[in-house]
Amino acid sequence: MSDLEAAGSKPACNDSSADADDNATNDEETLAATYDNGIELIKDRVNQLDWEDMERLVAGMLKAMGYCARVMPKGPDGGRDVVASPDALGLESPRIVAEVKHRKGAMGAPAVRSFIGGLRAGDRGLYVSTGGFTKEARYEADRANVPVRLLDLDAFVRYYVGIYDKANDDTRSILPLTRIWWPA
Structure with missing residues (x-):
């Protein structure tokens, strides 16, 4: 057997x-x-990254998404670190106004409320905080009269990875990535 x-x-x-x-x-x-x-x-x-490179990286991401974006001069910017528009003059809508906070602590409701208060009619708000946002800050953004998108570190990185192939050399030099090939 x-x-x-x-x-x-x-x-x-x-x-x-x-x-x-x-x-x-x-x-x-x-x-x-x-x-x-x-x-x-x-x-x-x-x-x-330092805070200046972070601002340039956000501007580069918006450029890769098809906008003309520029980092605003330093000084009291009123929550306008990066301004982007479909046209180079910044006259066409939607105009995106971005605030970039590159720090460890989460941004709270007062900071988000202040940012929203500085937006004009027709603006779209983008608030990038590598430290994240409190629950109250997210609530402020959700109830805003102007469209506002909050990106924490994880969401920002996932957007960046998604647009990396379209990014220009200046943007890629700030945060270079390498593609990893995987069998299908």
Whole structure:
């Protein structure tokens, strides 16, 4: 009697579809974990940037999205670190006004409220804070009369990764990335 007969089983068929499904699931999980690890490494690099490079990076991201963007001169800017518009003169709508806070602490409702108060009719607000936002700050943005988008570090990095191929060389030099190829 053979070992298989002794074990009371039939000879196994080569069920490659089950193996392929298991391998596909494992590959998807590994790919997702690898992507998330990459995002965490990029976030670490963003945290190492100085505030001026962070402002230039936000402007570069908006340029890659098709806007003409410029970093505003230093000084009392009234929450206008970067201004972007579809046209180079800044006359066409939507005009995006961005405030960039590159620090560890979360931005609270008073800071977001002040930013929203400085926006004009027709403006769109973008508030980037590498330290994140409090729940109250998110509430302020949600109830604003002007469209406002809040980007914490994670959301910013994911947007940046998404537009990286369209970014110009100046933007890429601030935060260079390397593509990792993965079998399909």
